[in-house]
Amino acid sequence: MSTAVAPVKIAILGCGTVGTQVVRLLTEQRDDLSARVGAPVDIAGIYVRDTSVPRDDVVPVDLLTSDAETLVDAADVVVEVMGGDEPARTLILRALAAGTGVVTANKALLATRGAELYEAADEAGADLYFEAAVAGAIPLVRPVRESLAGDHVTRILGIVNGTTNYVLDEMTTKGLDYADVVAEAQRLGYAEADPTADVGGHDAAAKAAILASLAFHQRVHLDDVYCEGITEVSADDIAAAKETDRVIKLLAIAERAEDGVSVRVHPTLLPSSHPLAGVRGAFNAVFVEAEAAGELMFYGQGAGGAPTASAVLGDVVSVARHVAGGGRGPRESNYARHDVLPMDAAQTRYAVRMSVQDRPGVLSAVAQMFANHGVGIESVRQMAGKGHAGLILSSHRASEAALAATVEDLRASDSVNDVWSVLRIEGE
Secondary structure: OOOOOOOEEEEEEOOOHHHHHHHHHHHHOHHHHHHHHOOOEEEEEEEOOOOOOOOOOOOOHHHEEOOHHHHHHHOOEEEEOOOOOOOHHHHHHHHHHOOOEEEEOOHHHHHHHHHHHHHHHHHHOOOEEOOHHHHOOOOOHHHHHHHOOOOOEEEEEEEOOHHHHHHHHHHHHHOOOHHHHHHHHHHHOOOOOOOHHHHOOHHHHHHHHHHHHHHHOOOOOHHHOEEOOOOOOOHHHHHHHHHOOEEEEEEEEEEEEOOEEEEEEEEEEEEOOOHHHHOOOOEEEEEEEEOOOEEEEEEEEOOOHHHHHHHHHHHHHHHHHHHHHOOOOOOOOOOOOOOEOOHHHOEEEEEEEEEEEOOOOHHHHHHHHHHHOOOOEEEEEEEEOOOEEEEEEEEOOEEHHHHHHHHHHHHHOOOEEEEEEEEEEOOO
């Protein structure tokens, strides 16, 4: 005679776009999910700040509660999809302290308070899963954290914000101005009413911190990430990139160097032949380089309620299996003690677009300014103008400090009328 298996009780904290889709999938796919877990999977309750607010029809009204603490205490698995710092942090720590597994999509919290959360999980022997925190539906955290655990990841280049990729793609393919595209992105729901977190690079920076921590087996805080958004990218920059057979993408970059690790987010010139150059619209993609595995590419929907909920449910199944059958997921790996390098120490390349005097000796003078800082010139492209010459100079790889000092000298030179833009180059 079979013995009934106790259900795994799931507490959901937050019922916005993602939370609603998590509820829908847990309800519609309950039988399949229960079969995969090996025990019935039930929603214990859904925490919201105001239970009187109208919700989507898929959300059972009788499961709504404003008592988060009681809900967390009664759960076997806690799913946090509220976002923000508080009360998410306190509730996650409460769950972990009780040994309850947590699934979160909260990238900002992980990037700023990850150490606190990991330590709480380790102390209690509890699961902490966060696949949905980095690239929506794209399976990325688990491959980097588990599949590549036996390898050495050397570099990650990622398009991890769909809003900025949509904006830059529209500017590239349609020749539109930045402000017009952002307004259209807001109308379509790709950008928030206040798009600062996206276009300022802050969302991507939080994801870069998480990826670097996983890839390099050490703690990387959001404050360690250099962050520069796309607000200064102009239609002229896009056109100039096309002339040199490149595209501009906002990249999250994490790479190992001899003297440490560099983690940064900024607009980047990529050759049109690079796999990331063809990522269109609001899609995300991450390009991983590892010593043994070589080059790997992860691509897909990086945001949205249903795609993100898909990643959340994958984690829920993993944690619920441990509740039903025992075991525990991977712990934090933070044994490495590499220095996190300041931006000045990062090794990169520049493309400098400028207007110079149209007279003999100017190019030689410009080249000398590069040489003065030990920066080599890889290529020069000249564009004729009335009374001046337009140049696009691409440098060889050098330290950010040397490249920045070179640009400072160019701006001060009598031979240079104006430095129109400076963009970093990757992937060549």
